[in-house]
Amino acid sequence: MTTDSPFAAELAWPDYLARVRDAKSPILIPLGSMEQHGHHMPLHVDVLLPTEFARRVALEIGGLVAPPFCYGYKSQQKCGGGNHMPGTVSLEGATLVNALRDVLKEFARHGSREFAIINGHFENSWFITEAVDLALRELRWDGITDVKVVVLSYWDFVTEETIARLYPDGFPGWAVEHGGVLETSLMLALHPQLVSLERAVDHAPASFPPYDVYPVKPEWTPASGTLSSPKHASKEKGRILLDVCTEGIAKALRDEFQLSAAARRSAAA
Ligand code: ZN
Ligand code: MN
Numbered sequence: 001m002t003t004d005s006p007f008a009a010e011l012a013w014p015d016y017l018a019r020v021r022d023a024k025s026p027i028l029i030p031l032g033s034m035e036q037h038g039h040h041m042p043l044h045v046d047v048l049l050p051t052e053f054a055r056r057v058a059l060e061i062g063g064l065v066a067p068p069f070c071y072g073y074k075s076q077q078k079c080g081g082g083n084h085m086p087g088t089v090s091l092e093g094a095t096l097v098n099a100l101r102d103v104l105k106e107f108a109r110h111g112s113r114e115f116a117i118i119n120g121h122f123e124n125s126w127f128i129t130e131a132v133d134l135a136l137r138e139l140r141w142d143g144i145t146d147v148k149v150v151v152l153s154y155w156d157f158v159t160e161e162t163i164a165r166l167y168p169d170g171f172p173g174w175a176v177e178h179g180g181v182l183e184t185s186l187m188l189a190l191h192p193q194l195v196s197l198e199r200a201v202d203h204a205p206a207s208f209p210p211y212d213v214y215p216v217k218p219e220w221t222p223a224s225g226t227l228s229s230p231k232h233a234s235k236e237k238g239r240i241l242l243d244v245c246t247e248g249i250a251k252a253l254r255d256e257f258q259l260s261a262a263a264r265r266s267a268a269a
Contacts, residue, residue, distance in 0.1 A: 008020075017111075020112045021111040025063050026058075026061065027063065027116070028058050030065065032045075032049075033046040033071060033080075034070060034072075034087070036088050039201060039224060040179075040184065047068050048187070049186050051068045056246045061253055069096075071089060072124045073093055073123040075088045078220075078227075080121070084218055099131075100117075100127070104149070105135050114256075116149070116150045117151045135149075136149070155245070166240065167181065173205075176227035179224075181229075181230060181237065183230075185235070188235040189238025189242055190238065203229055205229075206220075
């Protein structure tokens with residue numbers, strides 16, 4: 001069995017404790033969803049992608065990846081196709097907030113003081129903020145005042161320069177990237193056996209009015225389930241995205257967390 005896996009759950013407890021005690025290793029928590037991603041990709045895209053970013057960054061900075069959250073907050077029509085779609089299985093907001101709060105407090109109980117939430121599903125965003133706020137408040141009540149949590153979504157690390165390079169015909173915006181070029185390219189680079197590009201539906205980016213309606217109007221969501229076309233996705237684009245986001249996230253965590261990269265590597269060794 002391995003004693004230096006980047007995945008916390010692959011360690012035996014003494015090896016785990018040696019990493020988290022004295023706040024040696026930041027804990028990276030991937031958050032995803034179970035959500036339809038069109039005809040050409042599986043339901044766990046939002047889990048697989050942030051987990052891989054977390055793994056790569058953890059190896060670079062000497063962090064430890066917590067088991068990912070495989071369910072997320074309810075899919076919304078204008079950024080995830082909507083919660084009415086088959087295959088989309090979601091948590092209520094309060095459930096997600098409570099679960100993430102519990103997990104943060106548990107790692108803190110073992111000694112972790114630095115956390116990064118690596119989000120892969122847009123709809124989770126404010127519930128992450130709430131969970132972090134409640135966890136920090138309750139830890140303060142227990143006298144633990146030195147916990148720091150970095151919250152990020154991996155796509156926010158795609159630089160303007162990369163956007164211009166990857167979307168020569170114009171960028172449709174992250175909201176309608178659901179199942180589009182970004183996610184499909186990353187999946188082609190990481191898990192090509194899970195992508196069937198020949199089943200992808202080519203259509204213009206979805207356009208919505210500047211408001212939401214509940215219950216949702218299913219006719220607003222393109223029949224494919226994707227919100228823009230994955231036609232121009234490629235493995236090469238996926239590799240570029242992997243590099244730029246991994247580099248950006250690793251730099252952000254090095255900047256925010258106390259130890260230098262060198263110190264982290266020796267702490268992890
Ligand atoms: Zn997604
Ligand atoms: Mn999503």
